[in-house]
Amino acid sequence: MEVVVKEVVEMLNKKFIFVLFILIFSITLNGMKLSELKGIRNLSNYNEVKNIEVERAVNYNNYERNKKKDRVYVNGETIPFNGAGIEEKNNKIIGITVYVNGKAEGFHYRYFDNGQLYIKIQQQNDKAEGEGFEYYPTGKLKDRRIYKNDVIIEATDYYQNGKISRTFKSTGELNGIITGYYENGVKSSVLNVTQDYSVKGEINYIRNGKTTVYEKNGNILGELNFNNGSLLGERQKLYKNGKVKYDFIGGTKDIKGLKAMRSYIEYYDNSDTMKYSCDEVSRDNWKCKEYSKDGSFKQNVDGRKYVSVNNNHHGNIWINIFLGAWNILNP
DSSP states (O other), rough: HHHHHHHHHHHHHHHHHHHHHHHHHHHHHHEEEEESSSSGSSSSEEEEEEEETTTTEEEGGGEEETTTTEEEETTSSSSSEEEEEEEEEEEEEEEEEEETTTTTOOEEEOTTSSOOOOEEEEEEETEEEEEEEOOOTTSOOOOEEEETTEEEEEEEEEEESSSSEEEEEETTEEEEEEEETTSOEEEEEEEEEEOOOSTTTEEEEEEEEOOOEEOOTOOOOEEEBBBBTTTTTOOEEEETTTTTEEEEOOSSSSSSTEEEEEEEEEEOOOSSSSSEEEEEEEEEEEEEEEETSOOOOOEEEEHHHHHHHTTTHHHHHHHHHHHHHHHHHOO
8 A cells, every 4th residue: 555655656746847847848938928027017008018028037237238249148148138128217117128149129118217108119130120119208109210221211200289390201322301390280391311320329310402491481481502411612592581582602511600602692672683792702802793673783892791790780680590590400
């Protein structure tokens, strides 16, 4: 009898060990769901992320990128990281990135301190690929982007009221067109730009080519021409009431401190008739021809008081208009 009982116990022990082994193997194989993370329920998109399965979750401070191998490794480990990287602030989750073989894969999430979703970007092999979203603290959509090989090919930005504030459409390579809108839906600007990714993690738009700016009533305010972000040597036109008021060659790279060079033309208000036509005969030395409203030549004048942006007369008028255009382009 004792022998039979002993055999039964040994058999049960073997089964228990086998079941335990299968359970441990299953846990190791299946990893975990993000729903198991402490504080995960405080995230505004909990229902979206709760069922994401990963091998393990590691705090952001416990792993780093090996620059030589360009892969992420957990500190002290030699195998590229597989799992979820969790960034925290004051014991609250503010970032989730899933890694496969040391490379970011799937959606990357960032959060405001209160757990509201801030950024959501789809990644593939460490690069943005597919859709990306940014949200206001209220939870409303701020912008939607489409990426291809880490480059934006299409984007739409929104005001908090849900209306479109601007769009971007790629025209090939890193070039594209940005179209801006006032909150009333009227077009504010059309910019030819080149995307700049030289600073990792940042996207800058360099104005390159023609930029057209509009007033809120739809009238054209200016046609600005840039060459790799510079106004220098490019023809600029400023409008008043939808008609050309000033036509000149930009004499500086930036708008701040801008002055004309080589050529400057001023028109009568609401007219195609020139009022002054000026040429720079030497540096800051301008000679102008003044015309009557009927277009007839009136007299030759010293153009410095009409062209200089430091003068309290004509110069400051058109530079203020120009700065108004600049403010529209840089809200």
